Amino acid sequence: MVQHPSPALDLSFAALSDATRRGIIDQLGRGDASITVLADRFQMTLTGMKKHVQVLERAGLVVTQKVGRVRTCTLGTRGLAAEAAWIEAHRRLFEDRFSALDEILDELKQEEQDDSAR
Structure with missing residues (x-):
């Protein structure tokens, strides 16, 4: 299998896992x-x-950002556009495959019905 290295996607998906x-x-x-x-809020240790x-x-x-002894967290500005695009492309791939499988199953059901009618 060909691997397409994408460190940013790897980091994002690992973080979101x-x-x-x-x-x-x-x-x-x-x-x-x-x-x-x-x-x-998450009932865990500071560490x-x-x-x-x-x-x-x-x-x-x-x-x-650390101000004095307080470290404040904010959302990053990077967003998830690349991750969303990857997911969408693979969602379409799966949908296409499932649609093709549905067609095969429909054909098999029809053949079975035709055989039963004979």
Whole structure:
């Protein structure tokens, strides 16, 4: 199988593969939050939350800024256009394959009905 390297997609999909990180993205979509607030909301340690935020930062999905002792998280500006395009292309591929399978199944059902009628 041919591999098409795409480090940005790899980082994004890896970051989004975790339910907690998807929840962080949802939360930050409603407004900026400190790591402490996020840790409280997700009932985890500060260290655990920092690790999740670092994964999201490496993927460009979250940006942090430290002011004094508070590190505030915001959504990154990169967006998910490339990821959405990849998903859409593969969604169409699957739909085309399932449509072709549906046609084959319909033909087999019709042949079976024709055989039963004889």
